[in-house]
Amino acid sequence: MKQYRFALIGCGRISKNHIAAAIANRDIMKLAAVCDPVTERAEKKAADLFAGTGEKPAVYADYHKMLQEMDLDCCAIATESGYHARIALDCIRAGKHTLVEKPMALSTADAEQMIREAKEHGVTLGVCHQNRFNAPIRQLHKALENGRFGKLVSGSARILWNRTMPYYEQAPWRGTWAQDGGTLMNQCIHGIDLLQWSLGGEPDTVMAMTGNYLRKIEAEDFGAILIRFKNGAVGMVEGTACIYPKNLEETLSVSGATGTAVIGGLAVNRVETWNFSAPAAQDAEVAKLAGTDPKDVYGSGHNALYRNFITAADTRTEPLVSGAEGIKGMKIILAAYKSQKTGLPVKFDGLEFSTLDMTHDDVKVE
Numbered sequence: 001m002k003q004y005r006f007a008l009i010g011c012g013r014i015s016k017n018h019i020a021a022a023i024a025n026r027d028i029m030k031l032a033a034v035c036d037p038v039t040e041r042a043e044k045k046a047a048d049l050f051a052g053t054g055e056k057p058a059v060y061a062d063y064h065k066m067l068q069e070m071d072l073d074c075c076a077i078a079t080e081s082g083y084h085a086r087i088a089l090d091c092i093r094a095g096k097h098t099l100v101e102k103p104m105a106l107s108t109a110d111a112e113q114m115i116r117e118a119k120e121h122g123v124t125l126g127v128c129h130q131n132r133f134n135a136p137i138r139q140l141h142k143a144l145e146n147g148r149f150g151k152l153v154s155g156s157a158r159i160l161w162n163r164t165m166p167y168y169e170q171a172p173w174r175g176t177w178a179q180d181g182g183t184l185m186n187q188c189i190h191g192i193d194l195l196q197w198s199l200g201g202e203p204d205t206v207m208a209m210t211g212n213y214l215r216k217i218e219a220e221d222f223g224a225i226l227i228r229f230k231n232g233a234v235g236m237v238e239g240t241a242c243i244y245p246k247n248l249e250e251t252l253s254v255s256g257a258t259g260t261a262v263i264g265g266l267a268v269n270r271v272e273t274w275n276f277s278a279p280a281a282q283d284a285e286v287a288k289l290a291g292t293d294p295k296d297v298y299g300s301g302h303n304a305l306y307r308n309f310i311t312a313a314d315t316r317t318e319p320l321v322s323g324a325e326g327i328k329g330m331k332i333i334l335a336a337y338k339s340q341k342t343g344l345p346v347k348f349d350g351l352e353f354s355t356l357d358m359t360h361d362d363v364k365v366e
């Protein structure tokens with residue numbers, strides 16, 4: 001496989017995982033440019049990459065100029081969420097395979113346009129739901145693919161985290177409807193993606209209660225969601241940025257007629273329960289994982305996600321987290337927002353909604 005030439009657009013908090021992925025995958029990719037209007041951030045990432053690979057990428061403040069001047073195959077986008085759709089569409093129209101941080105967009109219309117245009121321009125679109133690559137989650141999916149759970153009944157995603165005011169003040173776009181959404185859209189979307197993926201990937205109806213309780217932000221800092229899937233299974237989400245005094249857990253549970261699995265720890269990376277009616281060869285591999293739990297809430301899934309994305313671009317196949325997959329978690333959250341706003345259950349198919357349809361009054365808790 002050739003070495004794919006990447007640019008990273010956005011060099012803030014999460015960019016370190018993209019740099020680490022570029023270093024880990026340097027046999028098949030070369031991070032040729034880094035871009036951020038705050039050029040010292042881009043310079044810092046260029047230095048980090050140099051320390052890991054001995055190669056210095058070009059540094060840009062303006063991605064339009066970068067797209068014109070650089071010979072690139074792929075762009076990775078890690079800016080404020082509210083800019084993802086605009087920048088992704090510019091990259092797609094420039095013929096670049098595009099990997100975008102989560103959430104891929106903040107409205108169903110934008111996400112659908114990204115998927116449509118990526119297809120029209122013949123480029124690969126991927127979304128950074130890196131937790132799908134966590135070793136215990138891969139095992140859970142192997143068990144699902146092999147039918148070990150039997151008829152699926154229910155599952156839950158519990159994201160019991162803490163984000164304090166300094167976190168929001170450090171980057172004022174966080175917690176705003178225009179640029180981010182609340183804790184469901186920012187922190188909980190990974191868990192929600194895993195839940196929908198595990199329960200069949202075809203949501204039917206979404207009901208939610210959300211609220212802004214403790215943090216002085218526009219959007220919600222807590223949300224509870226119920227999802228009925230087309231196969232009848234029910235998913236439950238408890239998502240919060242308000243857990244006292246610090247991050248407690250992110251846990252996915254899946255339960256069926258002949259199996260139950262719970263993957264927990266700080267960020268869905270520790271096997272907690274693994275019970276199946278019939279033993280299988282994978283159980284020995286799962287036993288080896290028991291007790292491990294990486295400290296970093298972002299995990300190290302970006303490395304595997306990049307490799308999967310590049311392989312998909314190279315073989316003209318869909319990456320594990322394609323645009324069509326990435327839209328689902330985002331759309332469940334937009335359905336939850338609509339349900340909170342209207343007080344009614346929301347049908348998933350045909351939903352058209354945006355974070356901009358929400359106001360602080362929709363989530364204010366007196």
Ligand SMILES: NC(=O)c1ccc[n+]([C@@H]2O[C@H](COP(=O)([O-])OP(=O)(O)OC[C@H]3O[C@@H](n4cnc5c(N)ncnc54)[C@H](O)[C@@H]3O)[C@@H](O)[C@H]2O)c1
Binds near residue numbers: 009012035130298
């Ligand atoms: N996958 C994950 O686990 C994970 C974790 C954290 C954040 N994220 C996502 O990554 C994105 C960035 O989050 P963050 O916490 O790193 O934000 P941040 O505010 O720390 O960084 C965003 C950076 O993008 C830059 N930027 C803005 N406009 C730009 C443009 N036109 N061109 C180039 N750069 C531009 C900003 O100057 C800033 O440096 C968000 O969408 C967030 O939801 C994902």
